[in-house]
Amino acid sequence: MGDHPLSEQDTVALIELMFFAYRDFVSDPDGILGQYGFGRAHHRVLHFVGRDPGMTVQQLLDILQITKQSLGRVLKELIDKGYVFQKEGETDRRQRLLYLTEAGEELRQRLMGPQMNRIRRAVALPEGSAAHLYRKVLYHMVSPANREAVRDWIDRASLLGEPKDGG
Amino acid sequence: MGDHPLSEQDTVALIELMFFAYRDFVSDPDGILGQYGFGRAHHRVLHFVGRDPGMTVQQLLDILQITKQSLGRVLKELIDKGYVFQKEGETDRRQRLLYLTEAGEELRQRLMGPQMNRIRRAVALPEGSAAHLYRKVLYHMVSPANREAVRDWIDRASLLGEPKDGG
DNA sequence: GAAATTACGTCAGCCATGTTGACATATTTA
DNA sequence: TAAATATGTCAACATGGCTGACGTAATTTC
Incomplete structure (x- = not known):
């Protein structure tokens, strides 16, 4: 069952839908982020840190697959503006474990709302x-x-x- | 049937999968584009022009939803390097209809290959x-x-x- | 205990690609 | 003839990637 490969037509349509869907998928958070002077990069950090509080910087880098210099920039802004804070690791004191402040968690939820609605709407077929x-x-x-x-x-x-x- | 909304857990997992999937989805073309000195923006132009040869600049702008200045930059490069050419519109001579050269169509196919494989692999469940x-x-x-x-x-x-x- | 490695931070500069605003030109429409 | 449209272009700026280099503190290894 089901190992007829997709037709070229259908496959190309999916490629294009992927483009359109992703473009719109990130558009709601983009609007909110603008009000805070943040961008998509900040959103990603807020999201993943909020999902796994106490994660290390290296873990975050592995997930985002960007360089530490790129991360450093946005992380610094999030910390300076009071949305993220760091704690020295207990077992390894070189580590700077990442956490969201209350404001950070609020913003994260606010950013996630429209995307959850969008997913639920899309899946409720x-x-x-x-x-x-x-x-x-x-x-x-x-x-x-x-x-x-x-x-x-x-x-x-x-x-x-x-x-x-x-x- | 099926109007139980998705659980928060499942919805968040889909949000994250969307991020991971898109990140990897564009990674294959990115590698190829680098060999030509092009970026993602060039890919989009090549793709949509190849799909609808003779489209106008305005139609392309509507699809990409970027400004004409942003488009202008990559379009100029694609034309200068011989992957795209323009033809004066027949009914409206203000228009500069867009076409791919042979090299452009070849590159477009080459860029599309890995994405088609990826989609087919993903859908062949x-x-x-x-x-x-x-x-x-x-x-x-x-x-x-x-x-x-x-x-x-x-x-x-x-x-x-x-x-x-x-x- | 000295040396190597690791976790993290930072400075500097570069690139791709998006933005706004302004202006020019040719062509078509009213 | 005047206004609107399709396109191009110049200039300046923002975001968020990148590389390379260097520094410090802490841990691990020999």
Whole structure:
């Protein structure tokens, strides 16, 4: 079942939909971020730190796949403006564990709202269980070399109900 | 059926997958583009012009949703390096209709190859008809205000088998 | 205990690609 | 003839990537 490859037509349509969907997907947060003098890069940091409070700088770099210099710039701004703070690691005092302040968590939620609505709207189709399939499809669109890291993140993140510390 | 909204957990996982998937989705073309001294912006122009040869500059602007100054820069480079050429409109001589040269079409195909593989791989799941659902999901992730334009594009592009002109 | 490695920060400069605002030219429409 | 349209271009600026180099504190290794 289902190993008829997609037609060229259909495949190209999906490529283009990926472009349009992503463009609009990030447009809501972009508008909010502007009010704070932030950009997309700040959003990513807020999001992932909020999901995994106490993560190290290196862990964040691994997820974002950018250089520490790029991260440094936005991280500094988030800290200076009071949305993120750092704590010295207890077992390894070289580490600067990352946490959101209350304002940071509020902003993170505010940014996530429209995207959650968008996802829920998109997945709430008469066909029903679109969510499961969609998740699989997006997962398989990640490069094989990155899948373990992505799966680790998703698995680990799903365990992070309560903040570990840092208030 | 299926109007139970997605759990917060699942929704956030999809938001993150969208980020990871898009990041990797554009990574293959990025590598190729580097060899030509081009970037993502050039890719978009090559792609859409190749899909709709003879389109006007304004049509391209509407699809990309960028300013004409931004487009102007990359378009000029693509023309100077011989991947795109322009033809005066026949009915309206103010227009500069856009076409790919042979080199442009070759590069476009080369850039599209890895993305087609990626989509086909992602959609070829045991569940079978993921493609249809996936298309719907991505479509519904486009902002309502943009859906008509996106649908128009997809519909129109599906009719463009043969180039209209321009050799 | 000295040396190497690691985690992190920072300075400086470069590049790609988006933005706004202003202005010019040719052509079409009213 | 006047106004609107399609396109191009100049200048300045912002964001967020990048490389390369260097510094410091802490940990690990020999």
